[in-house]
Amino acid sequence: MRREALQMTSPLFPTVRMRRLRLTEATRRLVRETRLHRHDLVLPLFVCEGEGVRREISSMPGVFQTSVDELVADAERARASGVLGVILFGIPASKDPVGSGAYDDAGIVHRAIRALKARLPELIVMADVCLCEYTSHGHCGVVEGERISNDPTLDLLARSSVSFARAGADVIAPSDMMDGRVKAIRGALDAEGFDQVPIMAYSAKFASAFYGPFREAAESAPQFGDRRSYQMDPANRREALREVLLDVAEGADMVMVKPALAYMDLIRDVRDAVDLPVAAYNVSGEYSMVKAAARNGWIDERRVVLETLTGMKRAGADIILTYHAVDAARWLAEDEAVL
Numbered sequence: 001m002r003r004e005a006l007q008m009t010s011p012l013f014p015t016v017r018m019r020r021l022r023l024t025e026a027t028r029r030l031v032r033e034t035r036l037h038r039h040d041l042v043l044p045l046f047v048c049e050g051e052g053v054r055r056e057i058s059s060m061p062g063v064f065q066t067s068v069d070e071l072v073a074d075a076e077r078a079r080a081s082g083v084l085g086v087i088l089f090g091i092p093a094s095k096d097p098v099g100s101g102a103y104d105d106a107g108i109v110h111r112a113i114r115a116l117k118a119r120l121p122e123l124i125v126m127a128d129v130c131l132c133e134y135t136s137h138g139h140c141g142v143v144e145g146e147r148i149s150n151d152p153t154l155d156l157l158a159r160s161s162v163s164f165a166r167a168g169a170d171v172i173a174p175s176d177m178m179d180g181r182v183k184a185i186r187g188a189l190d191a192e193g194f195d196q197v198p199i200m201a202y203s204a205k206f207a208s209a210f211y212g213p214f215r216e217a218a219e220s221a222p223q224f225g226d227r228r229s230y231q232m233d234p235a236n237r238r239e240a241l242r243e244v245l246l247d248v249a250e251g252a253d254m255v256m257v258k259p260a261l262a263y264m265d266l267i268r269d270v271r272d273a274v275d276l277p278v279a280a281y282n283v284s285g286e287y288s289m290v291k292a293a294a295r296n297g298w299i300d301e302r303r304v305v306l307e308t309l310t311g312m313k314r315a316g317a318d319i320i321l322t323y324h325a326v327d328a329a330r331w332l333a334e335d336e337a338v339l
């Protein structure tokens, strides 16, 4: 179509002038096709033991491991900026081979959820469900020899989900990439009376080098091997759709593509293939690259962040999980106040 369309329109110059609708800020806004809004954004937070703890992640300037009290303060700031939701990752005091901290009602994330819901009842608190932050070997499932065993992991993920729901989590977000986990989690939540708690599935999650800084933040790097036997091969597009459709069939309420930047085509594919809300995770490595370049004065952080997040929305994301959420929400509010 493109060539014919061009031949039709280009002879129309000077009648047709594309620049007419670009002349003023008001006109540009009037014809804007994609609108990034602070309500699209979800802020990831890392919670650790202690009180008054606030440790910056060296590879993620502006992102911290915080104790529950400081976490509540960060969540209050996020709410004040207009961000509606947070997603929690835990750094437990101790780890073991079966990730007990993930389904201990007194676990670090469980306490964080209770504190957040007590102080900010309207805040959407999402719980990331995975074993890697809680296992001594750092894998997302139960280890048998050198293998990550799928089916025995499902029960633990289901237990973890129920325990987070019991603590008050508003959304359960499994990120482990075990087969069948959405079905197992849905069944367990329903059986325990949590049939109103939605599941946001990390459906198309790739084995990505862009998670590097996160593993420092969550202290969750695998102690042997890598995650390629459960996370997806970055080269695969059709397989990503199969993963998404399976999660939909198993009962997911929202699906996710992760990472976002190198997978924009898949965000579009998924948006076109399903009617569920689609989330994109603007992951740690994407954040760190922007921060590093901005610190060197090589890019304009504000413009690069808003352009990137707008690109993710244009690709089809309804929800964006991003470490830039609070900054972006403030910048968007400032921009809105201009006109």
Ligand code: PBG
Residues within 6 Å of the ligand: 128, 130, 132, 140, 175, 176, 210, 211, 212, 213, 214, 215, 227, 282, 283, 284, 285
């Ligand atoms: C846990 C999990 C990871 C991320 C979110 N949940 C890390 C991983 O799979 O190794 C990555 C988030 C980021 O990089 O910002 N499985």
